[in-house]
């Protein structure tokens with residue numbers, strides 16, 4: 368049995384294999400085809416949707432986790448698909464390199480993160496898929512293909528955020544930069560003030576985001592900006608106190624209390640929001656972007672046109688004010704510029720991401736359904752790895768290049784060797 372980090376999905380595959388190279392992946396795909404079994408490679412199981420679930424052959428990524436090479440002149444690195452991002456970060460750092468942008472955590476595999484369109488926040492640089500310049504894939508017939516903007520370009524554009532539907536990714540070539548420092552400034556701010564100053568906060572900062580505490584008008588803002596130095600990391604004690612003890616141990620306790628006494632959640636949120644104090648530190652980029660998240664939750668996230676954000680938040684506030692839900696987890700708001708990746712949630716538009724979380728074991732379906740109606744009315748696109756109920760009909764209308772991507776899928780996987788129930792729902796059977 369395989370299950371996701373959040374416990375939302377389980378798989379009972381016919382068998383599990385851990386191929387240790389591209390040829391072994393190709394052999395596993397061919398063998399599955401001969402037996403009439405479906406195939407999926409999983410990442411670290413950090414999707415909330417059933418994207419990675421299979422009833423056939425589950426390919427584990429553990430044997431595909433090496434750095435293949437660095438092309439200093441081109442400013443790229445090639446990594447095997449199953450390398451965890453945290454290992455990639457260390458490998459890059461040791462060579463004086465870094466990813467330009469990334470999400471909140473770094474335990475996902477490189478391919479797993481890219482395949483669902485994992486993103487952070489940024490004024491100039493978008494999600495991980497936008498940083499991918501080449502991919503090696505094993506297709507349904509067991510053939511190995513390299514693709515990029517100049518080679519098999521339609522396959523490249525469709526399969527970059529491809530949910531594993533186009534083939535098993537065996538390696539990724541990513542654009543990298545010289546290692547850089549980020550100065551992080553975290554500061555509580557009223558939601559009204561954030562919204563009033565939003566254009567300026569977005570324009571003046573390399574990476575701006577905020578966390579809104581439901582049932583309150585309070586947020587915690589984060590501004591990360593590139594600086595020359597010197598590095599001034601948090602002391603080990605402060606780092607442990609804030610990022611481990613308060614953000615995980617105490618936050619877990621607070622959520623347990625809220626689960627036992629939901630009526631107390633608004634008051635708890637007021638205290639939590641006030642307990643935060645401003646802090647500033649400067650550290651290697653990847654240590655600022657990502658931090659440990661040990662408190663388990665379920666999540667939905669939608670990408671909406673950036674200009675729709677104030678109205679979307681106003682509608683969410685109405686839902687929270689209705690008293691129908693008691694939500695202890697902050698709502699996270701991030702931004703990315705438009706990109707050109709066909710199935711990326713930021714395709715063709717300046718994007719705001721709104722993510723809602725609910726502590727494990729608490730009811731979430733009605734809350735997420737109400738939020739989804741708001742996001743859908745704003746022409747939102749659901750994160751492929753986070754809970755939603757949209758199907759192919761809606762998604763085809765939401766993505767201008769959707770049908771072109773599906774034509775590529777018909778060409779490279781006509782028998783749906785890589786399908787599962789989730790892909791049947793979102794891409795069609």
Ligand SMILES: Cc1cc2nc3c(=O)[nH]c(=O)nc-3n(C[C@H](O)[C@H](O)[C@H](O)COP(=O)(O)OP(=O)(O)OC[C@H]3O[C@@H](n4cnc5c(N)ncnc54)[C@H](O)[C@@H]3O)c2cc1C
Pocket residue numbers: 372373407408409410411412413414415418419420428448449469470471472474475476477478479480481482483484485486487530531532534535536537660750752753
């Ligand atoms: C605590 C937490 C924090 C998160 N933070 C963020 C965030 O900041 N930003 C954000 O955008 N998302 C975030 N996510 C979502 C997460 O980044 C995505 O769901 C991501 O896809 C998970 O990567 P994974 O390695 O666990 O892949 P999995 O969830 O295991 O797989 C994801 C998909 O990729 C496919 N896949 C994996 N490997 C391959 C391969 N080699 N070839 C083909 N297909 C493959 C799988 O079949 C599946 O369809 C977070 C999730 C959690 C639980």
